[in-house]
Amino acid sequence: xxxxxxxxxxxxxxxxxxxxxxxxxxxxxxxxxxxxxxxxxxxxxxxxxxxxxxxxxxxxxxxxxxxxxxxxxxxxxxxxxxxxxxxxxxxxxxxxxxxxxxxxxxxxxxxxxxxxxxxxxxxxxxxxxxxxxxxxxxxxxxxxxxxxxxxxxxxxxxxxxxxxxxxxxxxxxxxxxxxxxxxxxxxxxxxxxxxxxxxxxxxxxxxxxxxxxxxxxxxxxxxxxxxxxxxxxxxxxxxxxxxxxxxxxxxxxxxxxxxxxxxxxxxxxxxxxxxxxxxxxxxxxxxxxxxxxxxxxxxxxxxxxxxxxxxxxxxxxxxxxxxxxxxxxxxxxxxxxxxxxxxxxxxxxxxxxxxxxxxxxxxx
Amino acid sequence: xxxxxxxxxxxxxxxxxxxxxxxxxxxxxxxxxxxxxxxxxxxxxxxxxxxxxxxxxxxxxxxxxxxxxxxxxxxxxxxxxxxxxxxxxxxxxxxxxxxxxxxxxxxxxxxxxxxxxxxxxxxxxxxxxxxxxxxxxxxxxxxxxxxxxxxxxxxxxxxxxxxxxxxxxxxxxxxxxxxxxxxxxxxxxxxxxxxxxxxxxxxxxxxxxxxxxxxxxxxxxxxxxxxxxxxxxxxxxxxxxxxxxxxxxxxxxxxxxxxxxxxxxxxxxxxxxxxxxxxxxxxxxxxxxxxxxxxxxxxxxxxxxxxxxxxxxxxxxxxxxxxxxxxxxxxxxxxxxxxxxxxxxxxxxxxxxxxxxxxxxxxx
Ligand SMILES: CC(C)[C@H](C(=O)O)[C@@H](O)C(=O)O
Ligand SMILES: CC(C)[C@H](C(=O)O)[C@@H](O)C(=O)O
Numbered sequence: 001x002x003x004x005x006x007x008x009x010x011x012x013x014x015x016x017x018x019x020x021x022x023x024x025x026x027x028x029x030x031x032x033x034x035x036x037x038x039x040x041x042x043x044x045x046x047x048x049x050x051x052x053x054x055x056x057x058x059x060x061x062x063x064x065x066x067x068x069x070x071x072x073x074x075x076x077x078x079x080x081x082x083x084x085x086x087x088x089x090x091x092x093x094x095x096x097x098x099x100x101x102x103x104x105x106x107x108x109x110x111x112x113x114x115x116x117x118x119x120x121x122x123x124x125x126x127x128x129x130x131x132x133x134x135x136x137x138x139x140x141x142x143x144x145x146x147x148x149x150x151x152x153x154x155x156x157x158x159x160x161x162x163x164x165x166x167x168x169x170x171x172x173x174x175x176x177x178x179x180x181x182x183x184x185x186x187x188x189x190x191x192x193x194x195x196x197x198x199x200x201x202x203x204x205x206x207x208x209x210x211x212x213x214x215x216x217x218x219x220x221x222x223x224x225x226x227x228x229x230x231x232x233x234x235x236x237x238x239x240x241x242x243x244x245x246x247x248x249x250x251x252x253x254x255x256x257x258x259x260x261x262x263x264x265x266x267x268x269x270x271x272x273x274x275x276x277x278x279x280x281x282x283x284x285x286x287x288x289x290x291x292x293x294x295x296x297x298x299x300x301x302x303x304x305x306x307x308x309x310x311x312x313x314x315x316x317x318x319x320x321x322x323x324x325x326x327x328x329x330x331x332x333x334x335x336x337x338x339x340x341x342x343x344x345x346x347x348x349x350x351x352x353x354x355x356x357x358x359x360x361x362x363x364x
Numbered sequence: 365x366x367x368x369x370x371x372x373x374x375x376x377x378x379x380x381x382x383x384x385x386x387x388x389x390x391x392x393x394x395x396x397x398x399x400x401x402x403x404x405x406x407x408x409x410x411x412x413x414x415x416x417x418x419x420x421x422x423x424x425x426x427x428x429x430x431x432x433x434x435x436x437x438x439x440x441x442x443x444x445x446x447x448x449x450x451x452x453x454x455x456x457x458x459x460x461x462x463x464x465x466x467x468x469x470x471x472x473x474x475x476x477x478x479x480x481x482x483x484x485x486x487x488x489x490x491x492x493x494x495x496x497x498x499x500x501x502x503x504x505x506x507x508x509x510x511x512x513x514x515x516x517x518x519x520x521x522x523x524x525x526x527x528x529x530x531x532x533x534x535x536x537x538x539x540x541x542x543x544x545x546x547x548x549x550x551x552x553x554x555x556x557x558x559x560x561x562x563x564x565x566x567x568x569x570x571x572x573x574x575x576x577x578x579x580x581x582x583x584x585x586x587x588x589x590x591x592x593x594x595x596x597x598x599x600x601x602x603x604x605x606x607x608x609x610x611x612x613x614x615x616x617x618x619x620x621x622x623x624x625x626x627x628x629x630x631x632x633x634x635x636x637x638x639x640x641x642x643x644x645x646x647x648x649x650x651x652x653x654x655x656x657x658x659x660x661x662x663x664x665x666x667x668x669x670x671x672x673x674x675x676x677x678x679x680x681x682x683x684x685x686x687x688x689x690x691x692x693x694x695x696x697x698x699x700x701x702x703x704x705x706x707x708x709x710x711x712x713x714x715x716x717x718x719x720x721x722x723x724x725x726x727x728x
Contacts, residue, residue: 085562149566159533163566169523198449202513202527229617233625253593261597
């Protein structure tokens with residue numbers, strides 16, 4: 001057994017606390033089977049419950065507590081009835097992304113067996129697993145998510161609010177490089193850049209410029225670009241066209257919900273917030289949120305959390321363990337499988353029924 | 365016959381010049397049938413051809429030339445091989461929106477008979493005409509489309525580019541009021557606001573605040589809000605949920621392509637750039653662009669241009685003429701209709717074949 005990877009576990013709010021045990025169950029099964037050392041340290045901060053007790057989302061020494069870990073395995077944060085989203089999120093998740101310089105956010109959107117996609121082919125027939133398989137690569141630390149700006153003439157008719165979008169050469173180039181590398185590693189070697197240089201005519205032409213410059217270093221990668229408005233239309237009309245799609249913080253945010261929505265997997269999609277330099281921990285979280293509407297019932301689908309675990313193991317160098325988890329997920333989803341199905345999949349199974357079924361297949 | 369409305373006609377580039385004659389043909393048919401006076405004045409500027417001849421998109425006195433008209437009937441502008449988009453668009457269309465203070469952009473997304481929608485119901489069955497019927501109301505003069513910002517340390521590793529998003533009380537409130545009024549006028553009285561206040565944490569919370577404030581004046585309108593990322597997912601998963609959707613300049617831009625993409629009507633969707641005060645002319649343009657890939661072949665579908673004409677007549681006070689054009693369009697699209705179908709509709713008809721068929725039905 002290799003020396004143990006130290007994983008900071010943050011379940012967070014709502015269904016985060018329900019899917020997390022299943023994620024851990026599957027990780028433990030994979031660790032046993034593949035002889036991977038995993039040490040889990042649990043933290044109760046970065047949740048709205050913690051905020052209610054302490055008046056803040058994080059303890060003052062949060063960086064010391066989790067900054068030395070190899071990865072953060074994250075559930076979901078946010079509970080608007082307790083804490084406004086912009087407080088809970090800027091006070092935790094978005095702060096981790098910045099402070100740990102997790103400058104790449106990676107989200108796959110794949111048609112999975114047994115999951116019906118709401119978008120069909122031109123002739124109305126359903127799309128098949130394998131037909132849509134894209135990876136959205138999102139800039140994760142700057143761009144439209146800036147903390148610079150403010151309000152003037154507050155409370156009057158002349159009130160005006162401004163916010164800066166900030167793009168730096170360093171920030172843009174490093175995420176583009178990551179995206180080009182991901183594209184190069186895949187069979188189709190096709191990279192699509194999301195832009196809006198015809199309307200957002202200062203920052204976005206700069207983004208395009210950097211894409212063009214870097215494309216020269218990757219002659220083997222086929223590059224194209226679309227304005228974000230028509231790009232969202234293409235996601236619906238011909239999602240099979242895309243391979244790797246790179247976007248700014250905001251455009252990546254939008255596309256990485258829209259992509260999984262088109263494949264019907266938004267409830268089970270994973271997301272990786274990466275610091276590829278490994279100077280700080282990377283963070284792995286499902287795309288779904290804390291889901292106050294179904295929290296507390298034990299019916300949430302744990303696959304998003306489990307899929308995140310697979311991505312985390314891959315990032316930590318354990319490809320075979322990643323592949324085994326993904327196979328187990330696909331086996332359980334496949335039509336005709338005897339695995340329990342949660343409500344979103346048309347069944348009655350509980351969160352842990354499905355978690356156990358996946359863990360059993362990973363172990364086997 | 366009432367005194368004539370003066371319409372400035374700008375065909376622009378590419379298929380704009382091909383669909384415009386059909387739009388005019390149908391307007392003339394409606395004018396004859398309903399006794400509406402329409403005077404058409406044609407202008408060759410605001411096209412990339414004009415730019416190639418004059419080194420600019422518009423003559424210096426463009427405002428005098430078209431500012432006194434009652435409406436601008438617009439085709440499409442842009443031809444990237446001749447003029448970069450941000451030059452051609454900021455030098456014409458986006459300038460009209462600003463200078464004529466066309467602060468509301470309205471775009472319907474409707475399932476039409478005979479048009480297959482790429483998004484299906486949860487059970488995989490196709491959606492029916494009438495099932496999706498939304499109107500996207502977009503802020504059209506400020507927000508993310510600002511001209512403030514710039515570049516520092518240009519050409520170096522420290523290069524940084526910033527652009528302001530600007531929201532004013534006046535700018536936000538006036539488009540919200542328009543959206544609330546549109547919602548109030550419709551049977552469902554349901555208004556959805558697009559936001560991203562959890563991430564874009566300065567301007568977007570302000571947007572939310574103004575929505576909440578105005579909602580108090582419209583107790584009969586049901587209001588909700590979604591973050592733009594999940595909102596795009598909902599457009600795909602349950603487009604039938606939406607009625608009127610209001611968004612900032614950028615979010616409205618995205619949603620008003622995505623909505624028509626979900627209904628399969630992006631090639632035929634219209635758009636109205638309105639100055640509701642009528643101090644300046646409003647502008648009516650199809651959502652599709654100049655389409656360099658099919659330009660010059662006479663195969664473009666003219667319905668977008670024709671539908672715009674209907675919206676223009678409605679704005680000018682001629683509801684019956686609007687309704688007659690819409691009925692003619694729907695009759696021609698209906699499955700089993702003997703009307704000619706253009707290539708995008710699975711037929712071989714030319715742009716003018718379809719235009720003539722619609723005009724004939726309007727006249728009848
Ligand atoms: C061409 C472009 C600048 C424009 C916009 O973004 O407003 C277009 O997409 C539109 O929606 O009219
Ligand atoms: C919760 C929100 C701030 C966050 C984001 O916009 O980044 C989320 O949508 C995501 O994509 O992780």
